Amino acid sequence: MSSSKFKFLAALAATGVLALGVAACGSDDSSDSGSGSSGDVSGNIRIDGSSTVAPLTEAIAEGFQSENPDVKVTVGTSGTGGGFEKFCVGETDANDASDAIDEEQEAMCAKNNVEWEEIQVANDALSVVVNPENPVECITIDQLNSIWKGGSKISNWSEVEGLDPAYDGEMTLFGPGTDSGTFAYFTEAVNGEEGNQRTDYNNVGEDDNQTVTGVSGAPGGMGYFGFSFLQENEGKIKGLQIDSGKGCVAPSVETVQDGTYTPLARPLFIYPSAEALAKPEFDAFMTYYLENVNSVAEQVGYIGLTDQQLTDAQSKLESLIGTGSES
Amino acid sequence: MASGTPGTERNRLATAGARAATVTSLERQPRGDIWMGNIFFAILLFALTIALVGLAAIILQAAINGAPAFGWNLITNGPSTLNPEEAGFRPAIIGTIYLILGVIVLVVPLGIGAAVYLEEYADGTRWWNRTVELNVQNLAGVPSIIYGILGLAFIVRGPLDLGFILVAGSLTLALLVLPTVILASREAIRAVPPSIREGSLALGATEWQTIRRQVLPASIPGIVTGVILAISRAIGETAPLLLVGAATFVTFNPTFTGDNGYSALPVLIFNYATRPQDEFRVLASAGVILMLIVLLLMNSFAVWLRNRYEQQW
Numbered sequence: 001m002s003s004s005k006f007k008f009l010a011a012l013a014a015t016g017v018l019a020l021g022v023a024a025c026g027s028d029d030s031s032d033s034g035s036g037s038s039g040d041v042s043g044n045i046r047i048d049g050s051s052t053v054a055p056l057t058e059a060i061a062e063g064f065q066s067e068n069p070d071v072k073v074t075v076g077t078s079g080t081g082g083g084f085e086k087f088c089v090g091e092t093d094a095n096d097a098s099d100a101i102d103e104e105q106e107a108m109c110a111k112n113n114v115e116w117e118e119i120q121v122a123n124d125a126l127s128v129v130v131n132p133e134n135p136v137e138c139i140t141i142d143q144l145n146s147i148w149k150g151g152s153k154i155s156n157w158s159e160v161e162g163l164d165p166a167y168d169g170e171m172t173l174f175g176p177g178t179d180s181g182t183f184a185y186f187t188e189a190v191n192g193e194e195g196n197q198r199t200d201y202n203n204v205g206e207d208d209n210q211t212v213t214g215v216s217g218a219p220g221g222m223g224y225f226g227f228s229f230l231q232e233n234e235g236k237i238k239g240l241q242i243d244s245g246k247g248c249v250a251p252s253v254e255t256v257q258d259g260t261y262t263p264l265a266r267p268l269f270i271y272p273s274a275e276a277l278a279k280p281e282f283d284a285f286m287t288y289y290l291e292n293v294n295s296v297a298e299q300v301g302y303i304g305l306t307d308q309q310l311t312d313a314q315s316k317l318e319s320l321i322g323t324g325s326e327s
Numbered sequence: 328m329a330s331g332t333p334g335t336e337r338n339r340l341a342t343a344g345a346r347a348a349t350v351t352s353l354e355r356q357p358r359g360d361i362w363m364g365n366i367f368f369a370i371l372l373f374a375l376t377i378a379l380v381g382l383a384a385i386i387l388q389a390a391i392n393g394a395p396a397f398g399w400n401l402i403t404n405g406p407s408t409l410n411p412e413e414a415g416f417r418p419a420i421i422g423t424i425y426l427i428l429g430v431i432v433l434v435v436p437l438g439i440g441a442a443v444y445l446e447e448y449a450d451g452t453r454w455w456n457r458t459v460e461l462n463v464q465n466l467a468g469v470p471s472i473i474y475g476i477l478g479l480a481f482i483v484r485g486p487l488d489l490g491f492i493l494v495a496g497s498l499t500l501a502l503l504v505l506p507t508v509i510l511a512s513r514e515a516i517r518a519v520p521p522s523i524r525e526g527s528l529a530l531g532a533t534e535w536q537t538i539r540r541q542v543l544p545a546s547i548p549g550i551v552t553g554v555i556l557a558i559s560r561a562i563g564e565t566a567p568l569l570l571v572g573a574a575t576f577v578t579f580n581p582t583f584t585g586d587n588g589y590s591a592l593p594v595l596i597f598n599y600a601t602r603p604q605d606e607f608r609v610l611a612s613a614g615v616i617l618m619l620i621v622l623l624l625m626n627s628f629a630v631w632l633r634n635r636y637e638q639q640w
Contacts, residue, residue: 044587074588075576
């Protein structure tokens with residue numbers, strides 16, 4: 001350990017004690033920054049929801065706050081569903097979602113008179129990954145279905161019909177927890193029904209890095225998650241091409257944006273409430289969001305919106321801003 | 328004792344024989360017993376080694392993985408997704424310190440109060456006191472997520488309706504660790520010798536004076552141990568905090584009652600650990616070490632307090 005690191009640790013200990021003292025005094029160094037700031041809006045913005053979308057929203061919030069220091073933005077990661085449970089009782093301004101709002105959530109919002117709008121902010125390629133030793137390069141949706149559907153008994157790659165090349169290896173499956181939007185989208189797209197999936201897989205909960213570790217450690221391993229995890233782990237795992245009837249298509253920025261990576265290309269959303277849209281600071285935030293989303297998206301591992309998608313989102317936002325709640 | 332009579336002589340012989348038999352049996356232990364003793368000792372040593380090696384491995388791994396992120400940034404900067412190299416934990420550190428201060432303020436008087444009642448006043452033969460005792464012990468084993476749901480339903484929403492503020496997090500964590508403090512405090516109070524109490528009462532002190540002047544000072548070291556255990560558990564809890572509103576991305580310093588959100592170290596560490604990019608996993612490891620330091624600082628204060636009182640008594 002270098003001496004500067006050691007000094008750092010020693011000082012860290014001292015600062016911790018100081019922090020206790022400062023903390024007790026209730027320091028709040030941002031509350032007194034008044035009119036001198038560059039932004040002309042102030043207030044609080046509270047966003048919760050999908051942990052998949054959160055890094056994007058956080059990156060946007062970071063840039064936005066540096067321009068508008070009087071707006072305090074917080075982003076939580078309760079998951080798409082957990083976030084809607086707070087959003088639909090009016091406790092948050094907007095909800096990040098990796099899966100579109102479902103009927104149950106709509107009903108909850110309606111019951112509490114929470115009006116909402118849906119704005120797409122990015123794209124993702126749900127990527128099916130295997131171990132690099134696995135010779136299989138391409139898989140059809142039917143084959144995926146035969147492996148992942150509820151009650152499936154397939155335990156070896158040789159039992160999957162029509163694989164080319166054939167592979168004889170014990171299959172180990174990894175997937176996200178049932179609260180995750182990724183789980184909801186995959187089961188809907190592959191198994192035809194949200195939530196329909198065999199239960200004897202390794203449930204990694206919200207931690208997709210476990211899928212990376214699991215699949216890279218088992219020759220017959222297989223799992224699925226968002227595109228960023230494939231991008232960051234090239235070499236350790238291999239993304240399968242998906243054949244939905246029109247030939248094999250690999251997950252990539254291009255195939256998602258040109259619409260050929262189906263059905264596993266998915267939109268990522270943010271759901272603002274009508275009440276939030278009536279606040280100027282929130283409108284400023286959303287405008288900033290769409291202006292910067294594509295430049296930030298790639299930086300944090302997402303697939304940006306196409307020009308058409310961006311124009312659609314922006315015109316939708318423009319029509320919403322200022323109108324506020326419809327009352 | 329005289330040894331003239333045949334009876335006592337017989338006794339003497341019997342005693343000597345018995346002693347000789349015992350001594351020889353003790354000296355010439357069967358080989359199996361010696362082996363058993365050695366094996367037992369080895370097992371004890373093995374158990375201790377496993378525990379220590381596990382702890383050392385976790386700390387070492389976190390320290391090595393997190394080393395690239397060590398720097399002043401960690402305590403001076405807020406979280407950053409755009410510049411992970413410069414990201415830090417400042418709002419989360421302050422959030423955690425506030426949360427734990429809140430827990431201490433809540434849990435110490437409540438825990439000691441409950442323990443004093445149960446040990447000194449409660450009639451253990453009454454069914455309601457026995458029910459309370461049993462349930463305090465059961466509560467210590469309830470999973471933390473249950474307390475999170477309780478906090479969400481009764482503290483954040485429901486009767487208290489505090490909203491997603493830091494104090495709601497403190498209250499939830501305080502409920503979670505209260506049984507630990509009660510149980511430890513009861514043990515400490517029970518360990519005070521009855522002679523101390525009786526002596527005090529015999530000198531004319533009232534029950535309150537006895538508890539205030541004799542029993543509590545004597546049991547403070549044990550109570551502080553309970554508080555240390557409680558803090559150590561509370562500081563690492565993530566699940567209940569997520570439910571009662573701790574956010575992962577907070578760039579400003581939180582306040583106790585500000586309704587614009589707060590963060591906490593374990594929540595931010597968990598969030599960073601599940602990111603795809605390596606930079607964030609490095610930050611998560613550094614955060615683990617940081618949390619350990621915050622915990623050790625808080626506990627060393629408690630240990631100092633305990634030692635002070637131990638010397639006085």
